[in-house]
Amino acid sequence: MYDYSDIVVEEPVDPSPLCQILYSDEFKQLIGIAKALMRSNEHSERALKITERVIEKVAAHYTIWSYRLSIVKGLQNYPLDKELEWCGQIAVHNPKNYQIWHYRSLIIQLILERFGSFDLKQEYPLLEKMLDQDSKNYHVWSYRRWLVERFDLFRDTNELKYTGKMLEEDVRNNSAWNHRFFVLLGDKKTLTNDQIQAEIEYVMAKVDIAPTNPSSWNYLKGIYNKLNMDVTNLQPLATKYSNLNSVHSQYAFELLAEIFEKQKLFDQAIDVYALLEEKDSIRKRYWRWRSSRLSF
Incomplete structure (x- = not known):
């Protein structure tokens, strides 16, 4: 446990705002201490702990994430692998939070600056766990994309x-x-x-x-x-799935129309766009516009 008895928590400037957020008393106390420590620019173990407690309550508080990063940078002997482990625990319990992943990338950058290398293998179990929970988690995929770019x-x-x-x-x-x-x-x-x-x-x-x-x-x-490949080479595939007498796909028709345009077979392209108007009624006007470009 850390001692915060010396911290003076300031009262809000406007105690009666127009739209008051009903924070718990515990959170008010935590964020009050965190703000006081930020004002004094304190980089200490107790400051790190208070950011942890605030983030556990509100993981989207980006100001606290920024403050935590400055603390970690200031604590030269703080184990950064421990920070990644903690960050992973927060991510599992907050799957839709994006601040976590940006913060994680910054910690990895810090590891690279201090030690010159980073073992990527430790990232994959967490990423797989997150994507097993939600295979289309945008934030996790974005982070994975960053890893691809950063580590070639x-x-x-x-x-x-x-x-x-x-x-x-x-x-x-x-x-x-x-x-x-x-x-x-x-x-x-x-x-x-x-x-x-x-x-x-x-x-x-x-x-x-x-x-x-x-x-x-x-x-x-x-x-x-x-x-820059010749899309007309895909005509057999597009034709295969645009046969009205068998399984057909709207997307095959789209590709076939594009191919006909490339081949300057405008009458055939117009016929396909007419079919798309029927099959894709939501974009009916779009297909009509595509067709009108070829009518002359």
């Missing part, structure tokens, strides 16, 4: 295997598709023809599993656009 994990086998595992579990997991695209094509390095072909075959197999899934179609088109 582009085309990393483990990252690709992990997205593959997630897509095996749910082929419609757009978060996993986005991450895979970034891992594969997020830097400026050139892929080999074998790598490109292998990925195209991988995505086509996923399209076969769920032809009405927009994520795999968009991913496939994204590869072609990113690498």
Whole structure:
């Protein structure tokens, strides 16, 4: 236990605000002590403890996160691995909080500055635990993306295997598709023809599993656009799933219309856009506009 008896907690300037937040007395006391310590710029173990208690109550209090970081930086002998462990515990109990992950990245940066290296292996159990709870947790995926960028994990086998595992579990997991695209094509390095072909075959197999899934179609088109490849090569796939007499996909029709435009087969493209007006009534006016561009 730490002694805070010397801390004077100031009363609010306006004791009767227009919209008063009903904080508990315990929280008022905690935040009052924290604010007093911030004003005096105290970087101590007891200051660190009070930030821990405030964050346990309100994990989104970014001012307290900022203060905690300054304390950790000021305590030269404070074990940073212990800080990451604590941060992970807070994350598990606050899965939708984004401040935790930004803070974690800053602690890792601090470790790199002080020691020159960081063992990435310790990150994966936490990330997998979080994504097992919510496979589309935006904050966790964003942090994982930061790790890829910071540690140059582009085309990393483990990252690709992990997205593959997630897509095996749910082929419609757009978060996993986005991450895979970034891992594969997020830097400026050139892929080999074998790598490109292998990925195209991988995505086509996923399209076969769920032809009405927009994520795999968009991913496939994204590869072609990113690498300036000829999208007309996808015509057999688009035709396969735009046959009105069999299983069809709105997204196959979209791709087919795009291909017809590339081939300057405008009449065929207009016919497909007319079908899309029927199949995708929410975007009916959009498809009508796409068609009108070709009517001359």
